[in-house]
C-alpha cells in the first residue's frame with residue numbers, strides 16, 4: 001500500500017459526512033473477524049514455546065496465555081505486555097514451578113523484556129522500537145536475550161502472514177451491518193494497520209456498508225470516534241461495537257453506548273445485535289437497563305481473576321474446556337502443528 005492511499009483514507013475519515021441520524025463505530029479484529037483466536041492459539045503461543053523451550057509445560061502455558069490474551073480483562077493487550085503477564089502468572093503457580101523443576105526447564109529471564117517495556121511503553125511497543133533498542137544495547141549483557149525477543153516477535157508476524165489469512169466474518173455480521181447501515185453511518189475503528197483492514201473488509205464485501213475505515217496510523221480508537229462524530233451526533237446516538245475492555249474505554253471517552261461482542265459467544269452476540277440490540281438503539285431504549293445488563297455479561301466473560309485461583313480448580317478440566325476451540329483452530333490453520341490434547345474425561 002502506498003502512502004497516497006493511506007492519505008486518502010485519512011482524508012475520508014476527517015471529511016466524514018453525516019448522512020444518517022446515528023453513528024456506529026465497529027472494531028475489526030476479534031469483533032467482526034474471528035482473527036484473535038487463530039492468531040493467538042496458532043501463532044503467538046506456540047512461538048513462545050518454540051523460542052523459549054517451554055513445550056514441556058504446554059498445557060500450563062496455553063492455559064495462562066489464553067487467559068491473558070483472549071479470556072480476561074487484558075484481552076487485546078500489546079504482545080510484550082502480554083508476555084510479562086504470562087511469565088508472571090507461570091512463575092506464581094507452584095504446580096507449574098514443580099513441573100518445570102521435574103523437567104529441568106527454567107522460566108525465561110524477563111529482565112530485558114521488563115526494561116524494554118518500561119522504557120518504551122509510552123512511546124510505542126512494537127518491532128520497530130524493539131529493533132532500535134537492540135541496536136542501542138548491542139554488545140551489552142542484554143543483547144542476546146533482546147535479539148531473541150525480537151526474533152520471536154518477527155516469527156509470530158511471519159507465521160500469521162503465512163498461515164492465517166482469509167478469515168471470514170462471524171455469522172450475523174453481514175445481517176447486522178446491513179440493518180445498521182439503513183439508519184446509521186458506519187465507521188471501522190481499529191488498531192490494525194489500515195492496509196490489512198482495507199483488504200479484509202473488501203475481501204468479504206463488507207466495505208460497502210461503511211463510510212470510513214480508521215487504522216492504527218490514524219490514532220487511537222477514541223480519537224477515530226471523535227473525528228467521525230465531530231459533535232454532530234448526540235452521544236446517545238453513537239454506538240461502539242467491540243470485543244475488548246479497550247473498546248469500551250473508547251466508547252466511554254466519547255460518552256457513547258457500547259455493544260459487546262462477547263468473546264467465545266461471538267455469533268450469539270451478533271445475532272442478538274441484529275434481532276434486538278440495533279432496534280433498541282434506534283428506538284432510544286438501549287441506554288439504561290439494557291446497556292447495564294449486557295455489560296454485566298461482558299464483564300463476566302472477561303474476568304480479572306484467573307481460573308487457577310478459583311476454588312475447586314482442576315487444571316485438566318480448565319485445559320480441556322478450551323480444547324474444542326484449540327482443535328478447530330489447528331485443523332483449520334495448521335493441521336500439522338503441534339498441539340497437546342489431554343487424555344481422559
Ligand SMILES: [Mg+2]
Nearest residue numbers: 027029030031
Ligand atoms: Mg478487537
